[in-house]
Amino acid sequence: MRARFPGRLPGGSGRHLAAALTGLGLGLLAIGPGLAPGFVLSYDMVFVPDPAFTRLTFGLTGTVPRHVPSDVFVTALGSVLPADVGQKLVLLAIFVMACASAASLVPSDRTVPRLAAGVCYAWNPFVAERLLLGQWALLLGYAALPWVVGAAARTGERGGGRRLLLRLLPAAIGGFAALAVSGTAALVVAVLSGRALAERVRAGARVAGALALLSLPWLVPGLLRPGGVPEDGAGVEAFAARADTPFGTLGSLLMLGGVWNGETVPRGYGTPVMAALWLAVVVVALAAHWRWVREPGQVAAAGAGFSVAALGAVAAPVLAGLIGLWAGFAVFRDGQQFVAPLAVVVAVGLGAAADRAMDARLPVVAAGAVLVPVLLLPTLAWGAAGDLRAVRYPDAWTRARQIVAADEAPGDVLVLPWAAYRGYPWNHDRRVLEPLPRFLHHRRVIMNDAVRVGGTTVAPEDPRAVRIEKAAPLTAVTLREEGVRFVVVDATAEVPGARVPGTAPEGLVEVLRSRDLALYRVEGPVTAYDDRVPVVPVVLAWIVVSVGILWLIVAPRTTL
Amino acid sequence: MRIALSALVGCILAAGASFGAVQLTNASQKDPVIKPLYNYGSR
Numbered sequence: 001m002r003a004r005f006p007g008r009l010p011g012g013s014g015r016h017l018a019a020a021l022t023g024l025g026l027g028l029l030a031i032g033p034g035l036a037p038g039f040v041l042s043y044d045m046v047f048v049p050d051p052a053f054t055r056l057t058f059g060l061t062g063t064v065p066r067h068v069p070s071d072v073f074v075t076a077l078g079s080v081l082p083a084d085v086g087q088k089l090v091l092l093a094i095f096v097m098a099c100a101s102a103a104s105l106v107p108s109d110r111t112v113p114r115l116a117a118g119v120c121y122a123w124n125p126f127v128a129e130r131l132l133l134g135q136w137a138l139l140l141g142y143a144a145l146p147w148v149v150g151a152a153a154r155t156g157e158r159g160g161g162r163r164l165l166l167r168l169l170p171a172a173i174g175g176f177a178a179l180a181v182s183g184t185a186a187l188v189v190a191v192l193s194g195r196a197l198a199e200r201v202r203a204g205a206r207v208a209g210a211l212a213l214l215s216l217p218w219l220v221p222g223l224l225r226p227g228g229v230p231e232d233g234a235g236v237e238a239f240a241a242r243a244d245t246p247f248g249t250l251g252s253l254l255m256l257g258g259v260w261n262g263e264t265v266p267r268g269y270g271t272p273v274m275a276a277l278w279l280a281v282v283v284v285a286l287a288a289h290w291r292w293v294r295e296p297g298q299v300a301a302a303g304a305g306f307s308v309a310a311l312g313a314v315a316a317p318v319l320a321g322l323i324g325l326w327a328g329f330a331v332f333r334d335g336q337q338f339v340a341p342l343a344v345v346v347a348v349g350l351g352a353a354a355d356r357a358m359d360a361r362l363p364v365v366a367a368g369a370v371l372v373p374v375l376l377l378p379t380l381a382w383g384a385a386g387d388l389r390a391v392r393y394p395d396a397w398t399r400a401r402q403i404v405a406a407d408e409a410p411g412d413v414l415v416l417p418w419a420a421y422r423g424y425p426w427n428h429d430r431r432v433l434e435p436l437p438r439f440l441h442h443r444r445v446i447m448n449d450a451v452r453v454g455g456t457t458v459a460p461e462d463p464r465a466v467r468i469e470k471a472a473p474l475t476a477v478t479l480r481e482e483g484v485r486f487v488v489v490d491a492t493a494e495v496p497g498a499r500v501p502g503t504a505p506e507g508l509v510e511v512l513r514s515r516d517l518a519l520y521r522v523e524g525p526v527t528a529y530d531d532r533v534p535v536v537p538v539v540l541a542w543i544v545v546s547v548g549i550l551w552l553i554v555a556p557r558t559t560l
Numbered sequence: 561m562r563i564a565l566s567a568l569v570g571c572i573l574a575a576g577a578s579f580g581a582v583q584l585t586n587a588s589q590k591d592p593v594i595k596p597l598y599n600y601g602s603r
Binding site: 043133238242261262264371374381417419420421422452491493496 | 570574575599
């Protein structure tokens with residue numbers, strides 16, 4: 001091993017460039033057909049053409065602001081670039097950052113071991129499953145996590161708080177879940193990095209301060225929303241980690257897989273031979289980390305993350321009880337996302353193993369360490385075997401947007417059928433979160449935000465959706481009373497078990513009908529609803545965050 | 561030089577293996593998410 005850089009980013013822009021370019025290559029390979037003109041729409045990944053800043057963008061409509069501030073970032077990007085180009089840049093940036101950041105943590109100045117770590121971190125079951133699940137915002141935080149871990153180990157130094165806060169920015173853009181994952185890891189690493197108790201407390205306080213500042217954009221609207229913080233514990237078992245390999249849930253988590261959704265596992269992953277080979281790689285990497293890297297902070301963060309990831313699977317009643325005590329614990333419901341710090345340890349460990357192979361004059365073994373993640377997970381390539389493809393929104397959607405925008409009467413838009421996710425024929429039947437709330441940005445869009453996982457339904461969180469359900473069966477009169485001006489029907493099939501019928505009620509005026517979408521207008525004056533989040537506190541939160549970040553950027557000698 | 565050659569050959573092999581595996585799985589499996597349309601997913 002040539003050199004050690006405990007917790008530091010080694011110098012030499014060439015090495016960073018090699019890792020970044022490798023990440024770019026991996027991104028191009030993974031996104032594949034998704035790079036064509038159009039949008040990749042998969043589960044939670046929703047991008048729309050010509051996004052606009054609206055109340056929804058900032059979490060002011062009363063829905064749970066999980067999309068804040070990632071939607072703000074996307075909208076800002078969409079104001080300077082075509083939105084589909086912006087989406088591709090974001091997806092590629094995830095791979096570039098992941099590869100470069102993991103490479104920077106390897107205690108070696110050789111390129112091959114650093115690339116081994118970078119490739120492993122950017123190309124593994126965690127990335128594949130979360131990408132298929134459309135959770136680009138979470139992956140944005142994941143991509144920068146090694147930088148966060150490196151900076152957290154030096155939080156106690158002069159300027160350490162500032163450095164950490166800047167490296168937390170991708171996770172902050174990702175929002176609630178991304179910041180929870182990165183923040184937990186940073187806290188553990190920072191506290192363990194200090195020598196004396198006072199030093200540890202100070203480092204922990206700095207991390208907590210940074211997290212509090214960066215959380216304000218979603219924390220303030222989340223706390224002020226009329227429905228409060230939702231506390232439905234029904235999803236604990238639905239979102240718990242599950243086995244996607246023959247090695248059980250815990251084994252699958254150790255291998256960086258185990259996502260709750262059985263349909264977002266890359267094709268062919270989990271077959272006994274491939275899974276056994278990947279498990280062997282993970283075990284070797286963990287052993288190498290333990291033997292040659294020796295960063296207790298990284299190990300502790302990985303251990304803590306693994307425990308949280310396993311909680312919903314091995315102790316679901318405990319997690320349900322915690323959520324009952326305080327709704328904020330719901331962040332641990334989809335626990336698998338917390339194995340991200342373990343991915344850091346596995347990647348850095350694999351890099352260290354490759355470095356030792358170079359020491360032993362076994363360059364082929366070292367090169368093999370670079371390639372093995374791709375070879376053992378080939379179906380992440382080419383848009384995850386064709387699942388991530390770029391599509392264009394139908395013309396009827398654009399026409400509906402124009403009609404809704406041109407109408408001057410007040411009122412909201414109701415979306416039917418009554419379900420949150422759709423499998424549009426024009427999106428190759430791949431499921432996606434209903435895009436209309438973002439697409440029809442001129443008005444508040446009401447949809448059923450209840451999530452159905454298999455036979456489990458997690459209750460709706462939007463107060464307007466709850467009211468609509470209570471008002472069913474819908475008529476033109478009830479729609480007027482509920483403040484609805486337009487009804488959009490963008491699929492034909494009924495939703496099994498839905499309380500609200502999937503077709504528009506009698507008495508509405510059909511203003512657009514096409515194969516892809518039908519738009520109806522509710523005639524007459526509608527009741528006005530004001531269930532929105534107060535604007536002033538949210539604006540203040542954004543000012544505080546913006547000024548705080550700007551101040552830290554322009555005042556490099558400032559300590560947090 | 562040997563490392564660079566190994567990496568290059570490996571990249572070509574990896575790309576070939578990826579492409580082949582994708583073609584094989586595409587030919588042998590149906591998209592598991594076609595139905596039902598309205599679920600977030602199933603375990």
